[in-house]
Amino acid sequence: MNNTAQDRKLSFSFILKIVAWLAINYSFIGLQAIYKQPYISQIAVALNTILTASILISIGQYILVMLYRRKHAYEKVRGNFILGIGRMATVLNAVFIIIALMVALGIDPKEFITSMTIVAMAIAVTFREYITNMISGLIIMFSDQFSIGDHIKIGDNHGKIVDITLANLVVRNEDDDAVLVPNNLVFTTTLVNKSSQKTNRLLVPFELPLTANLPMGEIENAIRGQLKHNPSVVWDESFELKVHAIGKDYIKYKVFITTNAATNKLHRNLEGEVLHAVLQRMQGVRID
The missing domain is CATH 2.30.30.60 (SH3 type barrels.)
Structure with a gap:
């Protein structure tokens, strides 16, 4: 789902929450007779609590995201902050749903929390891994x-x-x-x-079996021939092929290429072309 469709979905759900909130609050004034039953009154208050909290959280989330996007309008915006705000909004909504359920069941949240302090500590110890994971997730x-x-x-x-x-x-x-x-x-x-390595210097590692008997000059010529018509490669800069390591039955190589951009997509495409050139060259070589 694209951002526009997602924003429309969120706007529609927000409007539904506003309508439901207005209906419930109107019923408190105009339909007082139906709330003579205590259970109906508790359920209505619980629903009002959920809707009120959800509306306020949605407004706060929207304002924070809008300010963040405006601040980074001319920068490369990473999505972690927006993701974190969304996760926090989910957690807060879950907390208020639990509180609303207590209200619906006639349980005083303050008394419940006070009486559950020892139990809460035991739960915190039992689920400490998940709790620390959650905190770490928010930090990330x-x-x-x-x-x-x-x-x-x-x-x-x-x-x-x-x-x-x-x-x-x-x-x-x-x-x-x-x-x-x-x-x-x-x-x-x-x-x-x-x-995070936003550099125009691309490193492509690969390895070949010792039995391939491919001279470095042939490997380099094959790579140059594959990339010579690619406008993203800067040939005026250094192009280098090095032996990185020699094992029992293999040789590890590293190819260094300078490009005119530092995008991940470009580097992945060039890496694929380099490996393709090496494989193509190996297909014409007799393996001893």
């Missing part, structure tokens, strides 16, 4: 270190961030699997954000 959402769409490497997992929840990062790896990385892991292990 309001940070600018990485965002949805960035390519990261964390531990043994690497791929594209497709979602950030209160419990984990959802990373789509090269096998198109959705890997759930706990938010706490972001602060306890090394994380590499490959998308």
Whole structure:
């Protein structure tokens, strides 16, 4: 769903909440007779609590997002702040729904919270991992270190961030699997954000078997031939092919290319062209 369609959906739901809120508040004045039954009155107050809180939270969310977008109108805006505001709005709505349910059941929220203090501490200890994950998730959402769409490497997992929840990062790896990385892991292990390296210098690693017997000159000529008509490659700058490591039965290479832009899409396309050139060159080589 695009932003316009999503905004229309949110506007329609907001209008429905306003209409329902006005109807309930009108009924408190014009239809007092129906509230002589205590349960009906409690349910109406609970619904009014939910709608009032939801409307105020939606207004606050809209104002904060609008101010954020206006402030970053001429900058590259990362979506973490907006995502964090949305998650906080969800949490606050959930809290007020619980309070409203207490009101509907005739339970005083203040007395309930006071009497449940010890139980709440026990719950906090039991679910401390989830609570710390949730706090870590909120910190991540309001940070600018990485965002949805960035390519990261964390531990043994690497791929594209497709979602950030209160419990984990959802990373789509090269096998198109959705890997759930706990938010706490972001602060306890090394994380590499490959998308944050906004540089025109592109590094493409690859490896070949020793039995391929491909001279470096032939590999370099194959890559140059593949990229020579690509307008994104800056040939006046350094183009370099290096041997990175030699193993028992393989050689690891690194190709350095200078481009005229630093977008992730461009770099991925060029990386694909480099690997394609190497594979094409290998197909014409006899493997011993």
